[in-house]
Amino acid sequence: MVLGVRASYSDGKIKAPPKPCAGNQGTQIMVEDLFYNVNTRRKALKNPSEEYAKILEVVGRYAIHNSGISFSVKKQGDTVSDVRTLSNATTVDNIRSIFGNAVSRELIEVGCEDANLAFKMKGYITNANYSVKKCIFLLFINHRLVESTALRKAIETVYAAYLPKSTHPFLYLSLEIAPKNVDVNVHPTKHEVHFLHEDSILERVQQHVESKLLGSNSSRMYFTQTLLPGAECSSSEVVKSAASSSTAAKGTSDKVYAHQMVRTDSREQKLDAFLQPVNNPLSAGPTEETTGDKVGPPEGTVRPQDAEMEDVSELLETADLIEMADVQQDAVMPGGPSKSGHLSPEKALPRKRPREDTDIQMEEDNRKEMTAACTPKRRIINLTSVLTLQEEISNQSHESLQEMLRDHSFVGCVSPQWALVQHRTKLYLLNTTKLSQELFYQILIYDFANFGVLRLSEPAPLYELAMLALEDPESGWTEEDGPKEGLAEYIVEFLKKKTEMLKDYFSLEIDEEGNLTGLPLLIDNYIPLLEGLPMFILRLATEVNWDEEKECFETLSKELSMFYSIRKQYIIDETNLTRSQNEDSDSGPPPWKWTVEHVVYKAFRTHLLPPKHFTDDGNILQLANLPDLYKVFERC
Numbered sequence: 001m002v003l004g005v006r007a008s009y010s011d012g013k014i015k016a017p018p019k020p021c022a023g024n025q026g027t028q029i030m031v032e033d034l035f036y037n038v039n040t041r042r043k044a045l046k047n048p049s050e051e052y053a054k055i056l057e058v059v060g061r062y063a064i065h066n067s068g069i070s071f072s073v074k075k076q077g078d079t080v081s082d083v084r085t086l087s088n089a090t091t092v093d094n095i096r097s098i099f100g101n102a103v104s105r106e107l108i109e110v111g112c113e114d115a116n117l118a119f120k121m122k123g124y125i126t127n128a129n130y131s132v133k134k135c136i137f138l139l140f141i142n143h144r145l146v147e148s149t150a151l152r153k154a155i156e157t158v159y160a161a162y163l164p165k166s167t168h169p170f171l172y173l174s175l176e177i178a179p180k181n182v183d184v185n186v187h188p189t190k191h192e193v194h195f196l197h198e199d200s201i202l203e204r205v206q207q208h209v210e211s212k213l214l215g216s217n218s219s220r221m222y223f224t225q226t227l228l229p230g231a232e233c234s235s236s237e238v239v240k241s242a243a244s245s246s247t248a249a250k251g252t253s254d255k256v257y258a259h260q261m262v263r264t265d266s267r268e269q270k271l272d273a274f275l276q277p278v279n280n281p282l283s284a285g286p287t288e289e290t291t292g293d294k295v296g297p298p299e300g301t302v303r304p305q306d307a308e309m310e311d312v313s314e315l316l317e318t319a320d321l322i323e324m325a326d327v328q329q330d331a332v333m334p335g336g337p338s339k340s341g342h343l344s345p346e347k348a349l350p351r352k353r354p355r356e357d358t359d360i361q362m363e364e365d366n367r368k369e370m371t372a373a374c375t376p377k378r379r380i381i382n383l384t385s386v387l388t389l390q391e392e393i394s395n396q397s398h399e400s401l402q403e404m405l406r407d408h409s410f411v412g413c414v415s416p417q418w419a420l421v422q423h424r425t426k427l428y429l430l431n432t433t434k435l436s437q438e439l440f441y442q443i444l445i446y447d448f449a450n451f452g453v454l455r456l457s458e459p460a461p462l463y464e465l466a467m468l469a470l471e472d473p474e475s476g477w478t479e480e481d482g483p484k485e486g487l488a489e490y491i492v493e494f495l496k497k498k499t500e501m502l503k504d505y506f507s508l509e510i511d512e513e514g515n516l517t518g519l520p521l522l523i524d525n526y527i528p529l530l531e532g533l534p535m536f537i538l539r540l541a542t543e544v545n546w547d548e549e550k551e552c553f554e555t556l557s558k559e560l561s562m563f564y565s566i567r568k569q570y571i572i573d574e575t576n577l578t579r580s581q582n583e584d585s586d587s588g589p590p591p592w593k594w595t596v597e598h599v600v601y602k603a604f605r606t607h608l609l610p611p612k613h614f615t616d617d618g619n620i621l622q623l624a625n626l627p628d629l630y631k632v633f634e635r636c
Contacts, residue, residue: 011037059083060098061138061145064172067091091124095172099136103170106130108216110173112208117197118181121205123173125155127216128162135168141175141182147192154202158209177201199627261626262424264409372443372523372607381448385550389445389557397609401620404428405604413593416568419601425626431619432566436600439608440561443522444506446607448553451507452521459515462537466491469538491541498546505553506560520560523607526599528563531570536563566596 004023008015035042045051056073063071063085073083085094096104106126113120123138137152139145151173159169181196195201381387404423411420417433466488470477481487492514495502502508509518516537519528539559545551571592614620 056082058145064091064094064098064138065140065143065145065174067094091172095124099170103130107170108212110208110212112204114201114204117201117204118178119201120176121173121208123171125172125209125212126170128159128213130170131163131167132170133167136170138172139175140173141177141193141195142179143174146190148194149192150194150198151202151205154206155209158206158213162213173205264422372447372603378450381450383448383549385553386445386448388550389554393442393445393609393611396611396613398612398615401610401614402608404620405608405610406606408601408605410597410601413596416566416571416592416596419596420623421601426622427624429621429623432596432600433568434565434619435604435608435610435614437561437565438611439600439603440522440564441557442609443607444520444557444560445553447522449505453507453509454519454521454527455509456517456519459511459513459517460533462492462495462510462514462516463488465516465534465537466541469534472535474535475538491538494541495537506556508560522564523599523603526564526595526603529567529570532563532567536560566592566600 002023002025004021005018006021007018035045052075059071059073060083063069063083067085067090068087069085070087071083071085072081074081083098085097089097092104092107095107103126106129107124108127109123110125111120111122135152135156137147139148139151141148152171155171156168163169177195183194183196184190186192186194404421408421408423408428411422411427413419413432414429417431419430419432421428421430467484469475470484470487477484477487495510496512496514499510502510503518507518507520509516511517516533536559539562540556543559544555610620
């Protein structure tokens with residue numbers, strides 16, 4: 001016996017000064033006349049037996065959670081405790097004491113934590129051998145007994161694959177979450193809670209419980225029924241059922257829930273990949289019938305031009321009839337054009353130009369070292385400016401966006417500028433113009449001086465191209481800049497001085513008379529929209545920094561990439577075609593859509609390193625997410 005103190009309280013206030021008394025070690029609290037001043041709440045109390053059962057349930061759960069403390073509960077006047085735990089008992093011992101040996105022998109210890117989500121979890125769950133009609137779920141968050149309907153459903157979803165129908169497990173979980181992340185103002189009794197990052201934490205708990213159940217699935221307990229007299233069961237049927245059950249067990253190792261299920265595979269091709277349109281998908285520019293060895297689309301293809309570019313068709317009505325050739329060979333390569341009018345990859349010949357400079361070498365290479373345009377020969381570039389630009393691209397790349405582009409599934413074109421793609425459970429809206437511009441810029445830098453040639457069937461005079469560009473309001477020409485003829489002549493003379501560098505490094509060929517004869521082949525089966533050629537020639541002479549080597553290569557590559565990118569102002573939507581033109585054209589997809597899906601976005605998978613600024617500049621937008629859609633429909 002030790003000296004103790006006795007005190008009485010009423011309505012939260014002490015009634016009299018504490019008095020010394022004899023007592024045992026510990027604290028004893030006695031509550032009498034409960035809810036004496038709240039008649040409504042007192043009437044809500046049920047009979048003593050039911051209220052006592054609820055007290056036993058709450059105390060028993062706290063006894064399991066606090067394994068280092070001894071708990072004892074008994075009715076007044078009884079000598080035997082209905083709940084009794086020892087201070088040296090473990091959590092499993094307390095579960096055995098309160099819920100029985102059938103539960104304790106099937107327990108699995110669980111525990112995980114995540115610093116990013118700021119939570120820790122520990123506890124015990126039953127394996128697949130134990131099941132009851134009603135789920136027993138003991139949940140403590142920050143050592144307080146609470147309920148979480150979302151967490152209960154998430155875990156029972158995992159058990160649904162292991163337990164018989166309409167049966168449930170025993171669960172005891174203790175979560176430690178930062179108090180600022182817990183919302184207790186969900187229910188008036190503070191019994192149910194929500195917490196920050198709930199979906200991510202539930203997914204993490206699901207994965208951990210799933211892994212623990214898979215690891216404990218080496219043995220199972222089954223209840224069998226004795227065969228009735230006269231019933232037969234062959235041994236082959238037993239073996240077959242056993243084999244099928246083992247196969248099913250293996251198949252559940254990578255269980256995917258409905259809200260995480262991806263129903264497309266980026267590696268699978270769609271049927272229209274093999275059904276190329278009759279119209280030449282490589283170019284959306286003006287076309288005409290050709291004879292002899294010229295490569296071009298079939299007769300009857302009619303395409304109207306933009307209002308501001310009407311004069312371009314007169315100058316370039318045959319300029320887009322392009323054949324792929326070696327730098328030293330103008331003839332069409334063996335094999336000729338395919339029936340559909342496409343240029344086959346083997347026609348993109350290597351540019352074999354040996355150099356004596358010490359900074360550029362020639363070497364044989366395998367397919368892994370081929371350029372984006374399938375050119376099988378490479379020159380090793382050791383120019384510091386080019387290597388610096390390559391390093392800048394690599395340092396600014398975003399790994400997650402690169403993975404998304406590599407494994408995406410193409411959905412469709414919204415417009416020439418925008419397209420929809422799917423990656424896993426998310427739907428994205430991509431700016432095709434900006435992404436293709438970045439793609440061609442990176443190809444120009446990484447495949448520097450290793451391009452094939454797209455040779456124009458008829459040379460395009462630089463003077464006339466410059467005049468067309470100056471007449472376009474986009475050029476910004478004013479009378480203060482001088483006469484257009486003088487500016488056009490200056491552009492021609494200026495670019496003729498740069499002919500050797502443009503031809504050697506960028507495969508941009510200009511003859512002695514000032515005619516454009518060849519363009520670089522950046523990716524196989526792609527020809528730029530030649531309606532933008534006049535403005536490109538103007539910007540080539542005015543927007544490129546020709547004084548510094550690094551800035552020259554960078555700005556020139558950016559101007560080329562802008563010219564090669566998919567731009568909506570140079571593409572006529574099929575809805576604008578007249579009825580007669582629609583009847584003459586093929587019923588398949590328009591050429592620009594075929595090019596975007598099967599050429600440009602295919603190149604995104606392997607050649608594009610998306611920069612980090614694409615995540616916040618609106619060029620890549622997430623439109624939908626399957627798990628979020630499930631939440632929306634669950635509320636309906």
